[in-house]
Amino acid sequence: MIPAVVVLVYLAIVLYLGIFAFRKGASSKEDYFVAGRSLGPYVFLLALFGTNMTAFAILGSSGLAYQRGIGVYGLMASASGLVIPLCLFFIGTRLWGLGKKFGHITQVQYFRDRWECSHVGTVIFLLTSLMLVPYIIIGIMGGGHTLEALTTVMGPDGKPQLHEVVRDGKLVAETRHWVGYEVGGAIVAVVVMSYVFFGGMRGTAWVNTFQTVLFLGFGAVAFALISKNLGGFDRIMSEMAADPKTAPLLARQRIPMAEFFSYTLIPLSAIMFPHIAIMCMTAEKVASFKKTVVFYPICIALIWLPCVVLGVVAAHQFPGLKVGESDDVILRLLTSNTDALLAGVLGAAIMACVMASDSQILALATMFSQDVFGYYGGTRRFGDKAQVWTGRAFVVLVTTFAYLVGLRLEDKAGIFELAIRFAFSGFAALAPVMLAALFWKRSTRWGALASTLWVASSMAALWWLHDSTTGIAPKPGQPHAVIFPALGAWLVRSPGGVLVHGFLPVLPMVLGSVFWMAVGSWLSRPPSTATLARYFPDREPSTGSAGSGRPLSADN
């Protein structure tokens, strides 16, 4: 019961933070959607990091380390520690500068203006929205499941109490919980919805900062306590190294080199996630990025190192868990090796990660209010306040939708998790579009459109391939299955998914995106000289296109 009380106290604190942010902030759209572009360097760093620290990343990394070993740190953490700060350095700072100069809040506003075309923005809006929705659903589902797991009713013998319930007309024994999945999901949905509704970006940034501090602080304490309780990680690692069954987990035998290499492209997704790009607009000064890019790799190490080590240690403590079952190994280690109070605090920290859907909900609401409501004249007709209230209404709508889907499709969580995995590749493959917009003057709307359509169609093809080859998917340790005999090893199915010549699909997706961006741009007319002069003011436009520089209209 103690962990449940701690988690409820945590939820009350984050709710208060949201309402406090509401009372402190102004009612303008800049204040609601980008915290008045006023975040200082430390809040900016911690909020940005917290926004990226999702349940999928934290619980998923320990679950994956349980199955595949220490190489998961290299896959997920050290590659991100280099690529994400570089993206923030080269792209984030420039997005911030353009946002400050031209008033942009979303990526789509920038693309529409930069390429003088509404359609390319609309296509990117639709694609990114579609890729963001599964995160929000999984966030609400994860909240319900975590709250349920933390409120398990224990019997006098220290084991979970069972009770009989009727499921599909059959009587089955289930673990008893103080808070069930449905109620847990509803509590999480209402709390997240409330602080995003009231606090907007300021409230979300404060909550993310609080969550990051909580996880960094208590994570280190839990790591030390679990080690002490188990007699030291050095003893466990030595035992694992000596056992032929567990030794491969301490090296990278279960991760092919080609997969390890192609994984370094996945963190490119970070800057294309709308919630990260919008978060870049919130810094008060561009100098706020300095501390962020330097400390980001260190924050990643502080969070992911314990997660990966605990995942590997869990393979020694709880052997035999299947894929999916291993995602809760951190919770298992916590409840069996720390006291109830600390388990509760850490449970709250894990809830914090699970609830990272807050910034995604806000990003969707921001995009709708800016790229649809504002763009099609809503703000001009009804004013700034109406735009903010449209965003708030959208927050309620999205959260309610996610909760209802989470209830209805609880047993289909795997589909949404798969969608998230594909979305990482999809967002990464959109990064060339952003790079071209910022650094390639000659890039055009047709290039951007071709590249975006390539990403959308390759994701659809990937989904189809993955789905249609589930039956031939090999088990871990077995050789890859050839999908089309005529293509040989070019397209194979591994236990985790489809591989292209041994590489993750993200590699051809990114290369294809670069190709279509280049071809589409070279074959079409560049933007007008007036637009180029605005976006590349230091250099003479060299395209020779005498554009009109007229305001963007729906016709182009």
Next chain:
Amino acid sequence: MKKRISLTLLVAAAYLLHQDFWNWEKIHPLVFGFLPVGLAYHVGYSLLAAALMAVMVRCAWPEDLDPAGTPPAGQDGSKEDPT
């Protein structure tokens, strides 16, 4: 120009160092008694990434981005906005 080339090479070298094939099947030594060498390498790599970013901030910071004194355009994002 020389600085730009040096920094580009530095970033490229850091990217390549991520692919530490020489540690692939190694477990020992266990650094600090509990970190397999492949994991310790990548923790060190994270610190290297932080150091690299510190160098980038010091030597290649885009000073011209802060439009201080340039008032925001005050757009509401509508397509009729002056551009």
